[in-house]
Amino acid sequence: MDKPSPTARARAAKRAGRGAVTLSDVAAAAEVAPITVSRAINRPESVSDALRARIRAAIDTLGYVPNRMAGALASAKTGVIPVIVPSLSNVVFVEVIEGIQETIETRGYQMLLGSTDYDLDREAALVATLLGWAPPGMLIAGLRHLPRTATLLRNAGVPVVEFMEHGARCIDMNVGLSHYRAGAAMAEHLLTRGYRRIGFVGVRVRDDYRACQRYEGMHRRILEVGGAEDVLFDYSGGVGQDIGWRALGDVLAMRPVIDALFFANDEMAVGAILRAQRDGIAVPGRIAIAGFNGLPMSALVTPALTTIISPRKLIGRRAAELLLARIAGERPGRRRFDVGFRLEVREST
Amino acid sequence: MDKPSPTARARAAKRAGRGAVTLSDVAAAAEVAPITVSRAINRPESVSDALRARIRAAIDTLGYVPNRMAGALASAKTGVIPVIVPSLSNVVFVEVIEGIQETIETRGYQMLLGSTDYDLDREAALVATLLGWAPPGMLIAGLRHLPRTATLLRNAGVPVVEFMEHGARCIDMNVGLSHYRAGAAMAEHLLTRGYRRIGFVGVRVRDDYRACQRYEGMHRRILEVGGAEDVLFDYSGGVGQDIGWRALGDVLAMRPVIDALFFANDEMAVGAILRAQRDGIAVPGRIAIAGFNGLPMSALVTPALTTIISPRKLIGRRAAELLLARIAGERPGRRRFDVGFRLEVREST
DNA sequence: GCGCAAGATGGTAGCGCTGTCAAACCCTGG
DNA sequence: CCAGGGTTTGACAGCGCTACCATCTTGCGC
Known part of the structure; x- marks a missing residue:
């Protein structure tokens, strides 16, 4: 031959x-x-x-x-940015992720997605694995991590942005909003409207640190007012609207004095409103309902839902921009951004 | 020194x-x-x-x-599986992704996520980039790709699973359901109920191949029945519930003869139902409404939504399992799986 | 026509790890 | 006390690519 x-x-x-x-x-x-x-x-x-x-x-x-492995190995530049979120089922994280994706993609980076399912041990493991890709930076949801996670991240020597909530202590950089203040703001609103027995409804609130903070913010504000009190309803399973649907029934049956419910998110709140509609329960006449996040749907239900609008896509974009700037070697003046929130008062309270 | x-x-x-x-x-x-x-x-x-x-x-x-790059380069084993979907805003893909994630993660693989925004050129670019990670396999939504995409994939010499829809011609393996048959099934149901002027509402239906197939399936069935006809309402912007909300208004105002609407997804359909509620339009009395996907929410609205339930998480899991089996060197007997669907008749039709 | 700068191309080494095979070690039974 | 087998450890090369520097070309001014 x-x-x-x-x-x-x-x-x-x-x-x-x-x-x-x-x-x-x-x-x-x-x-x-x-x-x-x-x-x-x-x-x-x-x-x-x-x-x-x-x-x-x-x-x-x-x-x-x-072969990007070879390229990355030779040039010590990876082009992959890990993003760690607690859950994908929650639309909220998906929107943040979209914001991130849009931003990093135009700059030639790829997203490596990990979800922790609200488990800090899994988070630590994930961080370790993802760091193995020698990424130029890292995006991680939340400010609360295991000490070893923080150590890993700090030692990695790359910029890190913790997104979602805004707080005083962050590993490197931080973009988010104060959930504590959001909770307090909602409490303020409900109290002003005259509600005095307020329930907070969430799922696995202990693990969902941010929901927990909203509750605490609300709780603190309510304590300051004589004659007002709150109850925490912490469901352990289920998702979104189903929980809201169930919760409304449970509360009316077992704690009829409750006159307002602040849900951990809009999905649940909408579930409660749909239940109220079906069962002919007056909202806010018999009971007021409020949510959190400001999903489009919250404006469409009847009565329209009072909620707190969080700038989710903005969080994603801002977080990604901040990280990219640092990767590019810039030294942004600020390392912490409070993107704020807006209380949207509608018909349900 | x-x-x-x-x-x-x-x-x-x-x-x-x-x-x-x-x-x-x-x-x-x-x-x-x-x-x-x-x-x-x-x-x-x-x-x-x-x-x-x-x-x-x-x-x-x-x-x-x-350093996983080095490891991967040396051993020619990557541990990264790219997943390409058209959009992240759509819950449906997120659920599939979760199914995939769950499955591959327990086997030590990491997911590399890319979204094409329903753009086939972007898809081709994405496939090329992701192939650069020398992945052991690839998961990609849909059966319709640019010729060069298919070529890339075929030449890559790794197993590929195309998920979401089920069809005759696939690059390598396929897991999904027949959207054409789903559309036909819904048409059948609406016709049986006596509706004769049926509208299909979607967004960018031309790009959303699967929605398009559902429409075609419906259209074909309707043509077979004398005196029945359909109209396609193809919106170009907006998302989910807002579209449904708007569409209901538009249709009642401009095409009042329409007696049933089949929406491209449950989100839109729910938006329409919420609008009907608010405006006091009788559903299904004045107009029937149907959706697609079987999101939990569809059961909670009043009237409860007739829809087609698609096994999204199952698609993700099955696709991932199939891919992993092939990566592990097994030769599964079948390369194409129809996961089927279920017509869930509820109050809205 | 010559010298030199700028631009285009190539050679070499090495990124951090693992596959392969060789060497060193340990224990056992005769 | 030693051969023989298994186990544990190590040397070496190379995965596919790029950084760095060397070499070669080209064009231009004087």
Whole structure:
């Protein structure tokens, strides 16, 4: 048999070896040095038109896809940014993630997504694994972590943005809103409207640190007012609207004195409103209902839901921008951003 | 100055170099060969207890995190599985993703998430980039891709599962349901109930291939019945409930003969129901409403929504399992799975 | 026509890890 | 006390790519 053609050789290598066309294959096909191919790909302007064309042709015929591992290893630049959130089922995180995605993608980064299911041990494990990708930075939801997680992150020597809630102590940078103040604001509103027995409804509130803070903010404010009191309803399973639906029934049956319910999120609150509709319970006449997040749906139910609007997409974008700026070597003046919130008073209170 | 100690050298390397503790640093600290550290991490049983303990101690004190790039490059095993979906705003994809995540995570894989925003060119670009991670397999939503995307995928020489819809022609493997049949099933139901002027409401239906198929399935069935007809309402912007809300208004005002609306998803359908509630429009008396997906919410609105339940999490799990099996070298008997759907008739039709 | 700067290309080494095979070690039975 | 087998440890090379520096070309002013 005679000498195989370059194409045939490439194909053989592809099948036999690790199953991929490499930069050297392209170089051989284009009859240039490997490094030139690398340049043609990464800084096209530094290669002459003629060569660039020849190389691109070779790339196309061979179907070459650069191996990013090798590139990352050689250049110590990863192009992957890990994002850690507690849950994907919650729309809220998804919106933040979208904000992040939009922002980092235009700058050529890829998102590595991890979810902890509100478990701090899993979070620590996840951080360790993801750090293994030698990322240029890291985005992680929340300010509360295990000590070892914080240590890992600090030692990694890369910028870290903790997003969602705003607080005094952060590992590196922080973008979010004060859930404590949000809770207090809602309490204030409900008290002003004359409600005095207020229930807070959540799921696994102990684990959901931010919901917990909203409750605390509310609780503190209510304590300050004579004759007012609150109750915490902490469900352990279920999701969103189902919980709200159930909770409304439970509360009316078992704690009829309650005159207002502040739900940990809009989904639950909407569930409660739908239940009220179905069962003919007057809202806010018999009981007031409030939510948190400001999902579009909250404006569409009848009665329209009083809620606190959180700028979720903004959090994602801001967090990503901050991280990218730091990765690019800039030193932003501020490391902590309070994106704020807005109390949207509607018909349900 | 005299020669720096290994430890000092390691520390210096850490600060100066790439900013990370390497396997060699650990080896130096534990006074063993690098390869032994590698073994202690990857196959602990093949290292004596004494050494293993010493190595683990060194790892902990130094805060070593293995560099997965290097590992992947050396072993040609990646541990990253790319997942490509058209959108993250749609809960449906999120649920599928959760199913995938759950499944691959327990097997030590990480998910690399990409979203195309229903743009096939972006999809092609994304596939190319993600293939650069030399993944052991790939999960991609949908069966319709650009020819060059399919070529890339086929040439990559790794298993690929196309999920969401079920169809005859797939690149490698396929898990999903027939949207065409789902549309036909809903048409059948509406016709049986006596509706004859049926509208289909979607957003960017041309791009949303699956919605399009549902419409086609419905359309075909309706054509078969004398005196029945359908109209396609294709909105170009907005999301979920807002669209449904608007669409109901538009249809009643501009095409009052329409007696039933089949929405591209439950979110829109619920939006329409909420609008009907608010405006006192009788559903299904004045107009029937149906959705698609079977979100929990669909059962809670009044009237409860007739919809088609799609097994989203199952799709994710099944797709991931199939892929993992193939990655593990198994040859599953079947390459295409129809997970089916269920028409859930409720009050709104 | 020559010298020099700027631009285009290539050679070499090494990123951090693991596969492969070789060497060193340990224990047992005769 | 030693051969023989298994177990534990190590040396070496190389994964695919890029940083760095060296070399070669080209064009231009004087």
